[in-house]
Amino acid sequence: MNIRAMVQRTQEVFILVYLTLFSKATGLKPYPKPSLPQVEGAAFCLSWRLAVETDNVRAWRTVPTQCLRYIETYMIGGQYDRDVDFLIGQILSYVNGIALSGDGMDAWILDVDDTCISNVFYYKSKRYGCDPYDPSGFKAWAMTGGCPAIPGMLGLFSKLVSSGFKVFMVTGRDEETLGQVTTENLHNQGFVGYERLILRTAAYKGQGAVAYKSNIRKQLAEEGYKIWGNVGDQWSDLQGDFVGNRTFKLPNPMYFVP
Amino acid sequence: MNIRAMVQRTQEVFILVYLTLFSKATGLKPYPKPSLPQVEGAAFCLSWRLAVETDNVRAWRTVPTQCLRYIETYMIGGQYDRDVDFLIGQILSYVNGIALSGDGMDAWILDVDDTCISNVFYYKSKRYGCDPYDPSGFKAWAMTGGCPAIPGMLGLFSKLVSSGFKVFMVTGRDEETLGQVTTENLHNQGFVGYERLILRTAAYKGQGAVAYKSNIRKQLAEEGYKIWGNVGDQWSDLQGDFVGNRTFKLPNPMYFVP
Numbered sequence: 001m002n003i004r005a006m007v008q009r010t011q012e013v014f015i016l017v018y019l020t021l022f023s024k025a026t027g028l029k030p031y032p033k034p035s036l037p038q039v040e041g042a043a044f045c046l047s048w049r050l051a052v053e054t055d056n057v058r059a060w061r062t063v064p065t066q067c068l069r070y071i072e073t074y075m076i077g078g079q080y081d082r083d084v085d086f087l088i089g090q091i092l093s094y095v096n097g098i099a100l101s102g103d104g105m106d107a108w109i110l111d112v113d114d115t116c117i118s119n120v121f122y123y124k125s126k127r128y129g130c131d132p133y134d135p136s137g138f139k140a141w142a143m144t145g146g147c148p149a150i151p152g153m154l155g156l157f158s159k160l161v162s163s164g165f166k167v168f169m170v171t172g173r174d175e176e177t178l179g180q181v182t183t184e185n186l187h188n189q190g191f192v193g194y195e196r197l198i199l200r201t202a203a204y205k206g207q208g209a210v211a212y213k214s215n216i217r218k219q220l221a222e223e224g225y226k227i228w229g230n231v232g233d234q235w236s237d238l239q240g241d242f243v244g245n246r247t248f249k250l251p252n253p254m255y256f257v258p
Numbered sequence: 259m260n261i262r263a264m265v266q267r268t269q270e271v272f273i274l275v276y277l278t279l280f281s282k283a284t285g286l287k288p289y290p291k292p293s294l295p296q297v298e299g300a301a302f303c304l305s306w307r308l309a310v311e312t313d314n315v316r317a318w319r320t321v322p323t324q325c326l327r328y329i330e331t332y333m334i335g336g337q338y339d340r341d342v343d344f345l346i347g348q349i350l351s352y353v354n355g356i357a358l359s360g361d362g363m364d365a366w367i368l369d370v371d372d373t374c375i376s377n378v379f380y381y382k383s384k385r386y387g388c389d390p391y392d393p394s395g396f397k398a399w400a401m402t403g404g405c406p407a408i409p410g411m412l413g414l415f416s417k418l419v420s421s422g423f424k425v426f427m428v429t430g431r432d433e434e435t436l437g438q439v440t441t442e443n444l445h446n447q448g449f450v451g452y453e454r455l456i457l458r459t460a461a462y463k464g465q466g467a468v469a470y471k472s473n474i475r476k477q478l479a480e481e482g483y484k485i486w487g488n489v490g491d492q493w494s495d496l497q498g499d500f501v502g503n504r505t506f507k508l509p510n511p512m513y514f515v516p
Contacts, residue, residue, distance in 0.1 A: 043337060047344035054311050054507045056345055079301060086305035087314055249312045 045070035049253045055235045060256050063129035071128040071253050075120055083251045088152040091231065091248050092159065098228055100164050107195070107225040108160050109217065109244060111232035112171035112182065114252050116157065117147035117189055129254035142173065145181045149189035153231075153250075157191055166195040166225065170216050170237075172209050172257065175199035209257050214240030303328035307511045313493045318514050321387035329386040329511050333378055341509045346410040349489065349506050350417065356486055358422050365453075365483040366418050367475065367502060369490035370429035370440065372510050374415065375405035375447055387512035400431065403439045407447035411489075411508075415449055424453040424483065428474050428495075430467050430515065433457035467515050472498030 045067035051057040063071050074080055100106045110116055122141040123129060141147075160167050169191070173182055179199050186197065204212045213236070217227060221242045230237065230244035233252035303325035309315040321329050332338055358364045368374055380399040381387060399405075418425050427449070431440055437457050444455065462470045471494070475485060479500045488495065488502035491510035 043340050044344070046337060047341045050308070050311060050341055050509065051345055051348060053308060054509075056506050057348055079304060082301050083305045083308055086302070087309055090309060090315055248314050251308065251312075 041066055042070055049074070052253055052256075053249070053251055058235075058256070059258055062132050063127075063254065065130050068127055068130045071130075072124075074253065075123075075128055080120075080251060084150060085152045087248060087250060088156050091156055091229065094229065094246055095156075095159065095163065101226065102164070104164075104166065105225050106164065107166045107168060107220060107227050109168050109170050109220075109227060109230040110153075110157065111234070111237045112169055112173065112186070112197075113147070114150075114233040114254075115231055115237075115250055116150060116153050116169065116191055117185060118150050119147060120254075121148070123254045126254075133255060139177070142178055142185075143181055145185040145188065147185055147189070149191070154190050156231075157194070161193040165228065167193075168216075168220060168225075169194050169197045170213055171197070171199055172212065173199050174205075175201050209234065209236035210240040213237060214242065217242035217244070299324055300328055307332070310511055310514075311507070311509055316493075316514070317516055320390050321385075321512065323388050326385055326388045329388075330382075332511065333381075333386055338378075338509060342408060343410045345506060345508060346414050349414055349487065352487065352504055353414075353417065353421065359484065360422070362422075362424065363483050364422065365424045365426060365478060365485050367426050367428050367478075367485060367488040368411070368415065369492070369495045370427055370431065370444070370455075371405070372408075372491040372512075373489055373495075373508055374408060374411050374427065374449055375443060376408050377405060378512075379406070381512045384512075391513060397435070400436055400443075401439055403443040403446065405443050405447070407449070412448050414489075415452070419451040423486065425451075426478060426483075427452050427455045428471055429455070429457055430470065431457050432463075433459050467492065467494035468498040471495060472500065475500035475502070 045064070048057070048064060048067060049071075052060065098106075113119055119138075119141070122138065126134065126137070157167060169186065171182065173179075182199065183197060186194075198216055200212060204215065207215075217230075218241055220227065227242060227244035229246050229248065231248045231250065232238055233250040234257045235249065236257050238247035238249060303322070306315070306322060306325060307329075310318065356364075371377055377396075377399070380396065384392065384395070415425060427444065429440065431437075437455075440457065441455060444450075444452075456474055458470060462473065465473075475488075476499055478485065485500060485502035487504045487506065489506045489508065490496055491508040492515045493507065494515050496505035496507060
């Protein structure tokens with residue numbers, strides 16, 4: 001045993017003594033001690049999340065099961081909120097630099113789910129996306145009209161409206177079944193003063209989000225609107241045609257909308 | 259002082275004793291101890307990096323100074339390598355699903371700097387991007403021809419070539435001054451067997467990367483090439499026209515190429 005190995009061994013014993021002494025008092029569980037596999041796991045989930053957020057991984061169906069704890073911590077432990085707020089700061093600095101035309105045709109597009117109002121509470125019951133998409137479960141949740149506002153996005157929304165932008169809320173939610181409750185949900189969360197809430201009508205049923213939303217934006221462009229910005233939690237909100245002068249991708253590691 | 263505070267205080271003393279005893283032996287510096295501001299700082303830098311990688315923050319000139327240590331740790335502490343390797347895994351699974359036409363026109367586009375060969379060693383001297391872009395400094399580095407291969411990307415490159423794809427290396431480097439040394443650098447790092455190395459000629463001088471690279475890809479499309487994939491560390495590698503059937507964004511939190 002050389003000096004270095006001895007020092008290392010002594011350290012290990014010391015840590016063990018320390019953990020044994022204080023684990024009861026602090027309520028911290030020393031076992032399993034932080035091991036390489038755990039660290040590797042978080043590192044893997046961090047790589048997975050980056051790849052998802054950069055649109056490198058597409059059409060994924062569920063969060064990798066080993067990332068359940070990681071995504072839960074990300075979503076409700078503070079970092080998701082910080083990421084959203086940082087992004088909103090960036091959007092606001094862009095907004096503040098815009099010289100409005102003043103012709104009433106300056107527009108912004110905001111997605112609804114997990115952009116303006118949050119489904120994190122619902123997704124908690126779906127293991128933060130480790131369970132596959134459940135259309136009827138999600139519909140039942142949406143029907144409650146209880147999705148809370150994402151605070152920073154409500155602030156951005158208010159800023160846009162008061163600055164004179166026409167704000168279009170564009171969602172893939174079905175108009176027939178969810179139109180009324182979505183209108184009410186947005187209203188009860190303070191999203192008041194938008195120009196139009198656009199939901200998916202029968203004509204767009206079965207269409208992918210990129211095609212559907214491109215079509216909607218095309219119509220707005222044809223009406224003469226200048227789309228200054230476009231905010232969504234899905235890449236499919238921001239791809240295709242007439243995407244807007246700037247697009248902003250909010251984080252969402254819980255699900256993928258094709 | 260209640261029990262909890264006492265326990266906490268005792269823990270702190272214990273940790274201090276531990277650090278004092280072993281810091282010399284291990285070479286670890288116990289001061290400054292991890293404090294809340296540092297943790298908060300890491301959270302900010304994590305938000306900043308996500309925003310950069312998702313193309314939400316654009317035309318940024320330098321890494322925020324408070325993120326120097328964070329970016330250094332990211333780049334050389336293992337997570338950058340893991341993110342790159344994870345992404346390459348995704349690319350390979352896409353590659354494996356491609357049915358080549360077999361007409362010799364199946365193409366891939368790879369960027370060069372920080373896609374195939376790495377400038378991390380150079381950027382260490384530029385505080386990992388906290389210092390502003392230094393054209394002559396970078397040129398001097400590039401002239402050494404000593405950029406090492408990014409190992410996983412060399413593996414991907416070899417796989418593409420051996421699978422029958424025509425690989426085009428497309429770089430914003432100036433052909434006149436850096437053509438020779440870039441050819442040699444790629445060669446000495448094992449990038450052998452590509453179809454063409456395309457550098458920036460006088461005709462494209464001063465053009466933004468999106469326009470320049472779109473033009474190059476347009477020419478390849480006109481020659482009849484089908485661009486299956488396009489890999490770069492900059493969004494400007496992957497935006498514009500003829501971007502390819504799939505694009506893949508490698509991480510790079512050190513600099514932004516407009």
